[in-house]
Amino acid sequence: MVGKDKIDDCLSTRGGRLFIESFDTVEIVKQFGSPVFVVSEDQLRRNIRRFQKSFEAGWTDGPVKVMPAAKASWNAALQHIIAGEGCGCDVYSAGELAVALAAGFDPQYISVNGVPKDRDHIFHSIKEGARVTIDGMEEFDVIEQAAGQLNTIAKVRLRMKPAISGFTKYSDFVPTGPLSTDLAALAYKGGLSREAVIYIAKQIQKSKRVELVGFHQHHGRHDPSVRYWEEQMKSYAGEIGVVCEALGGFQPKEIDIGGGFACPRDPFASEVKYSEPYEYLVLYGLSRLLSFFPALRYKVLSRIIDKAILFIPNQKMAPSIEEYGSACTKTLKRELTQRGINTKGLMLQVEPGRSLHGNTGIHLTTVKSIKKMKEPITWNIAAVDTTEFWFTGGRYEHHVYDYIFANKTNAPLNDKMDVVGRSCYGDRLFPAIRVPGDLAPGDIMAILDVGAYQEVSMSNFNAMPRPATLLVGGDKISVIRSAETQEDVFRRDVIPHHLKLTDRASIKQAV
Numbered sequence: 001m002v003g004k005d006k007i008d009d010c011l012s013t014r015g016g017r018l019f020i021e022s023f024d025t026v027e028i029v030k031q032f033g034s035p036v037f038v039v040s041e042d043q044l045r046r047n048i049r050r051f052q053k054s055f056e057a058g059w060t061d062g063p064v065k066v067m068p069a070a071k072a073s074w075n076a077a078l079q080h081i082i083a084g085e086g087c088g089c090d091v092y093s094a095g096e097l098a099v100a101l102a103a104g105f106d107p108q109y110i111s112v113n114g115v116p117k118d119r120d121h122i123f124h125s126i127k128e129g130a131r132v133t134i135d136g137m138e139e140f141d142v143i144e145q146a147a148g149q150l151n152t153i154a155k156v157r158l159r160m161k162p163a164i165s166g167f168t169k170y171s172d173f174v175p176t177g178p179l180s181t182d183l184a185a186l187a188y189k190g191g192l193s194r195e196a197v198i199y200i201a202k203q204i205q206k207s208k209r210v211e212l213v214g215f216h217q218h219h220g221r222h223d224p225s226v227r228y229w230e231e232q233m234k235s236y237a238g239e240i241g242v243v244c245e246a247l248g249g250f251q252p253k254e255i256d257i258g259g260g261f262a263c264p265r266d267p268f269a270s271e272v273k274y275s276e277p278y279e280y281l282v283l284y285g286l287s288r289l290l291s292f293f294p295a296l297r298y299k300v301l302s303r304i305i306d307k308a309i310l311f312i313p314n315q316k317m318a319p320s321i322e323e324y325g326s327a328c329t330k331t332l333k334r335e336l337t338q339r340g341i342n343t344k345g346l347m348l349q350v351e352p353g354r355s356l357h358g359n360t361g362i363h364l365t366t367v368k369s370i371k372k373m374k375e376p377i378t379w380n381i382a383a384v385d386t387t388e389f390w391f392t393g394g395r396y397e398h399h400v401y402d403y404i405f406a407n408k409t410n411a412p413l414n415d416k417m418d419v420v421g422r423s424c425y426g427d428r429l430f431p432a433i434r435v436p437g438d439l440a441p442g443d444i445m446a447i448l449d450v451g452a453y454q455e456v457s458m459s460n461f462n463a464m465p466r467p468a469t470l471l472v473g474g475d476k477i478s479v480i481r482s483a484e485t486q487e488d489v490f491r492r493d494v495i496p497h498h499l500k501l502t503d504r505a506s507i508k509q510a511v
């Protein structure tokens with residue numbers, strides 16, 4: 001577990017066991033079963049308050065609203081906690097809007113994002129008084145119609161896509177994308193071109209039913225560094241300046257900088273020894289060459305593989321929330337002022353997802369089977385009772401999470417294994433990682449920092465019922481999403497009448 005001393009963490013180790021807040025994770029598994037997601041309410045509240053304080057410290061001219069991205073964790077109980085802390089909310093879909101409204105967020109601080117947006121969703125958002133963040137040429141007409149029919153004024157923002165031309169590093173967020181951070185952000189579907197922003201804004205200026213209250217931007221977590229945020233704010237302020245000038249000196253009332261800041265134990269950029277292109281090519285070349293010497297091949301390869309293949313979770317901590325808040329607010333204020341934008345009374349909004357939820361959640365899974373192979377190559381496998389299909393957000397983003405063995409926190413990690421999940425795919429949850437030498441069935445692995453995007457992206461592959469989610473807060477532990485049953489998995493399946501086979505005889509006949 002990296003960075004324990006550097007982060008305000010809900011995790012601690014005592015007597016060789018992992019605790020989340022005051023709860024022993026081994027006891028949690030005994031009581032609630034395995035696998036299970038566990039979220040810390042206290043960590044969530046601490047994170048929210050740190051965001052609020054850090055941004056307020058640097059943004060003194062106007063109010064600050066922390067508007068956590070519901071997509072990262074739209075569980076109803078968690079949304080209630082966030083609303084209760086006085087936050088706003090960023091929602092993507094009609095479902096997320098529904099959970100946000102039920103949680104009690106003030107609708108004027110709900111940003112309705114997303115592309116494309118359904119007509120009904122836009123109508124409903126406007127009816128509820130939520131802020132539609134326009135991200136499509138087609139949206140304005142629908143918004144104006146909705147406002148007309150509902151006899152209201154729709155307050156909207158425009159989602160920009162400024163080019164972060166001052167930051168052109170490789171993006172480990174989209175390793176398959178167009179290489180550098182700025183290009184990857186421009187190629188992303190979210191956000192409108194400058195021409196589109198100005199075009200729609202001018203339509204809004206002519207409308208009696210729609211009011212433009214501000215701007216929005218969001219780029220993904222392309223880089224965790226403070227410099228990336230400074231460059232983002234520079235380009236955002238520059239874009240706002242150009243657009244406001246084109247609109248005849250328009251002054252926004254709210255500016256939303258989106259999310260994209262990293263989780264403290266940032267699960268990106270893990271060290272993958274063998275996938276360095278050079279090493280990989282050498283290994284592959286050697287493997288091909290040695291196919292002419294079958295007796296030697298496995299012997300030589302086994303030795304090299306054992307030394308060369310090892311995955312290590314990222315050991316480099318992201319900057320703190322305070323460093324991030326300070327970089328954003330200072331740069332934005334300076335750059336906006338330089339461009340003639342009055343920051344007095346201007347509301348600043350931030351939509352953290354992974355950086356707010358990530359380190360609030362862990363996943364506990366039990367080792368079920370150990371397979372050790374010595375010949376023809378050395379390869380060890382530990383199969384656990386969870387699956388990569390319950391971490392699809394992380395798989396999509398190529399995460400290697402940090403981990404700890406919850407009942408053996410003091411054990412030296414002196415062996416190497418693939419930790420694989422239970423689905424029928426290869427399911428290499430943790431390929432070739434360090435594990436305790438005495439790892440055995442019954443041991444509990446804690447997968448860390450999975451509070452964002454994972455629990456909400458689970459699927460039912462292999463007809464597996466999805467596990468429960470627990471909330472720990474103070475001395476209370478509660479189920480906040482119950483485990484699915486086998487019945488739940490098949491609940492939406494319908495067998496048309498003509499396919500129904502009632503007895504074995506009719507099955508035979510059908511065959």
Ligand SMILES: Cc1ncc(COP(=O)(O)O)c(C=O)c1O
Nearest residue numbers: 069218259260261351352353354
């Ligand atoms: C509009 C918007 N805001 C905020 C976020 C949260 O991003 P992150 O989890 O990287 O902080 C997202 C994520 O995609 C988003 O699309």
